[in-house]
Amino acid sequence: MTLDSILDRMTGSGTMSPLLAESLKGLEAERPFSVHRELQALLYLGAILIAAGLAATVKAYFDLLGPWTVLGGLVAVFAGSVAFCFKRGGGFGRGAVRPPTLVFDYVLYLGCVAWGLAAAYAETRFHLFGGAWKTHFLISSALFAALAYRFDNRLVLSLGLCSLAAWFGLQLQGLHLWSSESYRFFGLVFGTLAALAAYLSVRTELKSHFQDVYGNFAGHFVLASLLSGTATRDPYLYFAGLLAACGLTAAHAVRSRKFFYMVYAVFYGYLGVCSVLLRNMREIGFILLYFIVSSLCVGAGLFYLARRFKEEA
Amino acid sequence: MRIYEQEDEEKLRLCMQAAAWRRNGLITEPQFREIETSTRTDLKRTTLMLRLLLFVFAGLLTAATVAFVLWLLDLGDGGNYVWLAVSSALAYAAAERLAGPLRFYRHGAEEAFAAGALVLALLAAGHYIRHGLGLYGSEKELLLEILAAAGCFALYARFRHLYLALAGVLALAYLPFTYFDEVIWQRAFLAVIFISGLLLTWREERVEPPVLLREEASFLFAFLLFGLCLAVNLRLGDLRPWDIPHILKARAGVPAAAYWLSYVLTFLIPLAGLAAGIRTRRRALLAASAAGIILALCTNKDYLGFRHFPWDPAVLGALLIGISIALERRLKAEWKGYTSRQLLSPASHGLEAAAVAAGAAGISHAANAAPGEGGANFGGGSSGGGGSSRGF
Numbered sequence: 001m002t003l004d005s006i007l008d009r010m011t012g013s014g015t016m017s018p019l020l021a022e023s024l025k026g027l028e029a030e031r032p033f034s035v036h037r038e039l040q041a042l043l044y045l046g047a048i049l050i051a052a053g054l055a056a057t058v059k060a061y062f063d064l065l066g067p068w069t070v071l072g073g074l075v076a077v078f079a080g081s082v083a084f085c086f087k088r089g090g091g092f093g094r095g096a097v098r099p100p101t102l103v104f105d106y107v108l109y110l111g112c113v114a115w116g117l118a119a120a121y122a123e124t125r126f127h128l129f130g131g132a133w134k135t136h137f138l139i140s141s142a143l144f145a146a147l148a149y150r151f152d153n154r155l156v157l158s159l160g161l162c163s164l165a166a167w168f169g170l171q172l173q174g175l176h177l178w179s180s181e182s183y184r185f186f187g188l189v190f191g192t193l194a195a196l197a198a199y200l201s202v203r204t205e206l207k208s209h210f211q212d213v214y215g216n217f218a219g220h221f222v223l224a225s226l227l228s229g230t231a232t233r234d235p236y237l238y239f240a241g242l243l244a245a246c247g248l249t250a251a252h253a254v255r256s257r258k259f260f261y262m263v264y265a266v267f268y269g270y271l272g273v274c275s276v277l278l279r280n281m282r283e284i285g286f287i288l289l290y291f292i293v294s295s296l297c298v299g300a301g302l303f304y305l306a307r308r309f310k311e312e313a
Numbered sequence: 314m315r316i317y318e319q320e321d322e323e324k325l326r327l328c329m330q331a332a333a334w335r336r337n338g339l340i341t342e343p344q345f346r347e348i349e350t351s352t353r354t355d356l357k358r359t360t361l362m363l364r365l366l367l368f369v370f371a372g373l374l375t376a377a378t379v380a381f382v383l384w385l386l387d388l389g390d391g392g393n394y395v396w397l398a399v400s401s402a403l404a405y406a407a408a409e410r411l412a413g414p415l416r417f418y419r420h421g422a423e424e425a426f427a428a429g430a431l432v433l434a435l436l437a438a439g440h441y442i443r444h445g446l447g448l449y450g451s452e453k454e455l456l457l458e459i460l461a462a463a464g465c466f467a468l469y470a471r472f473r474h475l476y477l478a479l480a481g482v483l484a485l486a487y488l489p490f491t492y493f494d495e496v497i498w499q500r501a502f503l504a505v506i507f508i509s510g511l512l513l514t515w516r517e518e519r520v521e522p523p524v525l526l527r528e529e530a531s532f533l534f535a536f537l538l539f540g541l542c543l544a545v546n547l548r549l550g551d552l553r554p555w556d557i558p559h560i561l562k563a564r565a566g567v568p569a570a571a572y573w574l575s576y577v578l579t580f581l582i583p584l585a586g587l588a589a590g591i592r593t594r595r596r597a598l599l600a601a602s603a604a605g606i607i608l609a610l611c612t613n614k615d616y617l618g619f620r621h622f623p624w625d626p627a628v629l630g631a632l633l634i635g636i637s638i639a640l641e642r643r644l645k646a647e648w649k650g651y652t653s654r655q656l657l658s659p660a661s662h663g664l665e666a667a668a669v670a671a672g673a674a675g676i677s678h679a680a681n682a683a684p685g686e687g688g689a690n691f692g693g694g695s696s697g698g699g700g701s702s703r704g705f
Contacts, residue, residue, distance in 0.1 A: 027656060034653070034657075035599075035644065038596075039640055041600075042603070042636065049630030050630035053623065053628065054627055102637065158665070258661060260362050285385065292377045295370045295373040295374040295377060296374060306360075
């Protein structure tokens with residue numbers, strides 16, 4: 001049984017045109033051989049290395065270069081990359097917009113990293129916002145989000161979300177909310193906002209392919225926050241919340257056929273259940289028995305799911 | 314020897330290929346159904362993520378059951394390794410049952426039982442070597458490494474999970490570090506292991522087997538080539554921030570001729586791999602060779618004794634981007650059978666690791682680049698999460 005024989009049979013029976021069959025045979029034999037993924041990987045690595053090199057240079061030559069040289073250089077990189085994107089990029093679209101070239105997305109990403117460096121440097125040097133110095137994270141976050149939507153760039157959207165997360169975290173610190181409870185609260189609020197953004201992006205059909213970027217942030221922040229709550233003295237409210245959130249995540253995974261979310265739901269959910277049930281268990285035999293029974297139960301559930309969903313390429 | 318028929322595996326590969334065509338709109342649903350009917354097998358598959366979960370929980374089940382019986386029966390030293398050996402046989406029988414009569418294929422559970430059987434067998438062997446044979450230290454380690462490698466290759470021959478072959482190579486690669494003290498002999502022996510592996514896989518790849526087997530051999534070949542790049546590079550230990558384990562660090566006492574030979578080989582081997590990859594159109598070989606060249610560039614200054622500058626990563630990054638742009642332009646219109654166009658988009662599992670990592674890396678650089686002064690000490694604000702706190 002070869003692909004050629006299947007396609008020849010389909011061509012013979014008239015269910016496939018000879019032209020399509022030939023194209024598919026070419027694809028199967030990798031003619032032409034696409035190096036798209038490899039080039040993207042090189043660009044990705046290159047962008048990360050340039051960002052790291054820029055950051056290291058700014059840090060090492062902070063005083064030597066002088067503030068205006070550093071700031072001028074970084075802002076010029078940012079302005080140049082944004083200008084390049086406006087010049088070369090297409091118009092705004094609500095759906096996915098194909099970049100004109102492979103390097104396009106990475107130019108904008110690098111420009112945004114340069115902006116982030118410039119903002120951090122300026123704030124450190126000139127204290128532009130005084131006591132509210134964390135504000136530069138919020139401003140950067142808004143700028144990155146706007147650019148991400150304008151140029152349909154998931155890397156920059158992620159950069160914006162990370163900036164927003166940093167702002168949230170530092171705000172809490174400024175309010176002297178040092179306890180893990182406040183960080184848990186922050187995680188829940190941030191994660192819920194990300195989940196809401198994921199929902200709205202699909203609902204409004206505005207960059208609906210950004211859903212998974214938001215979804216990954218939401219999954220980690222909400223589930224990790226609730227999981228950390230199950231290790232407190234009064235875990236039951238968090239535990240109920242965690243089970244509900246895992247249930248929703250698992251349902252989303254099944255509905256959208258994106259089983260990475262199932263990994264989130266099962267791991268965080270299982271750790272939560274372990275945290276609550278094992279907290280008062282001291283006998284090693286019972287603990288081992290618990291792991292046998294629980295892994296059997298989870299395994300059975302997964303087998304049921306596995307029977308329903310076959311692998312796809 | 315193989316538990317799955319080669320033809321069945323090839324059919325599955327074709328079916329997955331057809332699913333990719335359907336996803337990209339190249340064929341219609343009825344056309345896909347017809348191909349699916351032609352490639353139907355009785356093998357039971359699942360999605361990649363469910364496979365991962367099943368692997369983890371089947372592994373947990375195995376470990377907990379073995380530990381529970383050990384606790385319950387309290388067999389003592391003599392009985393422990395007997396039970397470990399028995400449980401290894403039971404785990405292997407479970408893997409055989411799932412993959413054989415029940416026809417589970419890349420399903421996670423049978424893989425976990427097979428891997429668990431090997432781990433348990435090694436634990437039992439370790440126990441026996443120490444208490445039964447009275448061997449300690451490097452002799453015991455050496456025996457265990459050989460057993461681990463043999464076990465991995467045997468399981469690979471039976472179940473054809475590529476990662477088992479890779480684990481077998483790694484177990485073999487550990488041998489020189491246990492046996493030799495001098496770095497030159499460690500590296501030379503390591504290179505011999507990788508070269509032997511390359512010759513074996515090269516022969517297997519050249520006999521024009523079905524595509525699936527050729528892809529497997531090609532991946533293994535690429536892995537061995539990258540291993541050889543690591544083996545000949547005496548300056549890996551100087552790379553930062555990756556803290557390469559001590560065994561990979563270059564030590565004093567390497568003769569000058571060997572040192573400069575190693576320098577030449579760090580470039581020569583991946584370049585030869587790249588040339589072969591381009592000629593034979595092997596994706597894995599291209600990737601491994603490119604990684605080898607980047608590694609050689611990273612250690613170039615260390616070899617020559619030049620000073621590192623903070624902007625070195627940026628220069629390398631700019632070089633990579635420059636090469637990518639040049640290649641994209643050259644390959645936009647098809648050139649010698651190569652193209653930079655995306656022909657088939659990959660399936661989405663919902664994982665946006667690249668985007669999230671890029672965002673976290675970007676904000677981490679920005680936070681760490683600002684030197685500590687007054688209130689704006691962002692140190693530790695990596696990963697852009699709730700941990701963006703001072704001194705967190």
